[in-house]
Amino acid sequence: MGIIALGINHKTAPVAVRERVSFDxxxxxxxxxxLLQTLTxxxxxxILSTCNRTEIxxxxxxxxxxxxxxxxQALLTWLSQHHDVDEKTLLDSSYIHHNxxxxxxxxxxxxxxxxLVLGEPQILGQFKSxxxxxxxxxxxxxxxxxxxxxxxxxxxEVRTNTAIGQNPVSVAFAAxxxxxxxxxxxxxxxxxxxxxxETIDLxxxxxxxxxxxxIIVANRTLARAQKLAEQFHAEAVLLExxxxxxxxxxxxxxxxASPLPILGKGTVERAMKKRRHSPMFMVxxxxxxxxxxxxxxxxxxxxxxxxxxxxIIEENVKSRQDAAVQAEQLxxxxxxxxxxxxxxxxxxxxxxxxxxxxxxxxxxxxSKARRQLANGDDPAKVLxxxxxxxxxxxxxxxxxxxRKAGAEGQLExxxxxQELFQLSDDxxxxxxxxxxxxxxx
Numbered sequence: 001m002g003i004i005a006l007g008i009n010h011k012t013a014p015v016a017v018r019e020r021v022s023f024d025x026x027x028x029x030x031x032x033x034x035l036l037q038t039l040t041x042x043x044x045x046x047i048l049s050t051c052n053r054t055e056i057x058x059x060x061x062x063x064x065x066x067x068x069x070x071x072x073q074a075l076l077t078w079l080s081q082h083h084d085v086d087e088k089t090l091l092d093s094s095y096i097h098h099n100x101x102x103x104x105x106x107x108x109x110x111x112x113x114x115x116l117v118l119g120e121p122q123i124l125g126q127f128k129s130x131x132x133x134x135x136x137x138x139x140x141x142x143x144x145x146x147x148x149x150x151x152x153x154x155x156x157e158v159r160t161n162t163a164i165g166q167n168p169v170s171v172a173f174a175a176x177x178x179x180x181x182x183x184x185x186x187x188x189x190x191x192x193x194x195x196x197x198e199t200i201d202l203x204x205x206x207x208x209x210x211x212x213x214x215i216i217v218a219n220r221t222l223a224r225a226q227k228l229a230e231q232f233h234a235e236a237v238l239l240e241x242x243x244x245x246x247x248x249x250x251x252x253x254x255x256x257a258s259p260l261p262i263l264g265k266g267t268v269e270r271a272m273k274k275r276r277h278s279p280m281f282m283v284x285x286x287x288x289x290x291x292x293x294x295x296x297x298x299x300x301x302x303x304x305x306x307x308x309x310x311x312i313i314e315e316n317v318k319s320r321q322d323a324a325v326q327a328e329q330l331x332x333x334x335x336x337x338x339x340x341x342x343x344x345x346x347x348x349x350x351x352x353x354x355x356x357x358x359x360x361x362x363x364x365x366x367s368k369a370r371r372q373l374a375n376g377d378d379p380a381k382v383l384x385x386x387x388x389x390x391x392x393x394x395x396x397x398x399x400x401x402x403r404k405a406g407a408e409g410q411l412e413x414x415x416x417x418q419e420l421f422q423l424s425d426d427x428x429x430x431x432x433x434x435x436x437x438x439x440x441x
Contacts, residue, residue, distance in 0.1 A: 154334035167316030
């Protein structure tokens with residue numbers, strides 16, 4: 001069995017190329033079956049398609065280095081034709097890994113070591129989803145199934161035994177993580193998000209993932225606030241309504257493009273009185289700042305700026321980089337375990353084939369012996385002939401191949417035969433003596 005991973009990601013291609021080779025989740029089962037039917041050497045296939053990468057994982061009939069190259073080229077051609085993208089463009093933007101390298105690459109992707117944000121946890125869920133879709137489509141079986149399961153095991157080891165995903169490395173995630181330190185149960189908290197851009201969108205997602213139930217989105221344009229609010233079952237208000245909504249907010253995260261502060265000390269002070277000084281956590285991600293610096297002087301208000309978050313992020317990036325080194329070692333061990341398992345399966349397959357061949361020769365010789373006995377031949381002679389014929393048939397091909405290897409100087413094969421059949425010098429001497437005895441008689 002050969003394994004191949006063909007991919008395009010944020011490191012090798014701009015978004016203009018990545019978006020052209022992405023796959024619609026709704027059509028994925030049909031695409032997987034089409035690929036399997038189109039490329040004959042491919043025996044199993046799964047596709048991972050996210051905003052940052054498109055990767056195709058295949059098992060195929062192994063036939064050496066030449067077949068590896070042909071399989072990779074066929075896969076690239078198929079991707080080019082399926083998406084109607086110039087093959088030269090894909091060749092310049094893609095990467096192809098085979099066998100050990102393919103296994104290692106898949107494990108690195110699943111562990112977040114190949115992600116835009118080092119160690120991000122979402123990719124493992126996307127990886128599992130890709131496998132589930134291919135299972136449902138009937139395009140993965142025992143080969144890729146075994147590889148995916150080993151990949152998930154390694155990813156779990158990395159998450160459990162390293163700090164690769166424990167510390168936030170994005171502004172939005174860092175802000176939400178800090179909120180979790182102040183409020184032990186976010187499900188009881190209310191968040192006021194000021195702005196409706198990309199960062200606030202990501203903040204809202206992380207808050208929802210953290211269990212928060214009440215979110216208010218305030219924006220200069222109500223329609224934009226409503227559009228974002230609909231995604232997270234939140235409320236939408238205008239910026240001028242902030243003073244009215246502020247007393248409800250346990251968490252305030254602001255990120256607008258306003259040239260002047262939106263929240264002043266007086267507004268927050270009045271809100272705190274109405275809250276009876278229940279703690280309020282505030283993060284000002286905007287540059288220039290949305291919240292006046294003096295707000296941080298108020299009792300029970302925890303105000304952080306984007307610079308505070310950057311310090312945390314830089315420290316956490318370093319922590320993740322250190323953890324990534326540990327993760328790489330776990331991945332190398334995981335690859336070795338998988339390849340050992342794969343080789344052991346190859347041994348089982350070879351042993352099965354050998355037994356089948358020997359059984360076939362036995363049945364052939366037995367059939368002849370039974371006919372001789374039915375014709376009244378001497379049983380002792382029939383038995384002697386059966387043993388002689390069966391032995392010759394078993395040893396014919398191996399003997400022929402050994403003579404050929406000896407003539408070509410492949411003496412290591414003789415060593416393998418010695419070890420395989422546990423041939424000792426005593427055995428060889430005994431065989432020689434018997435041969436000489438038979439010759440003299």
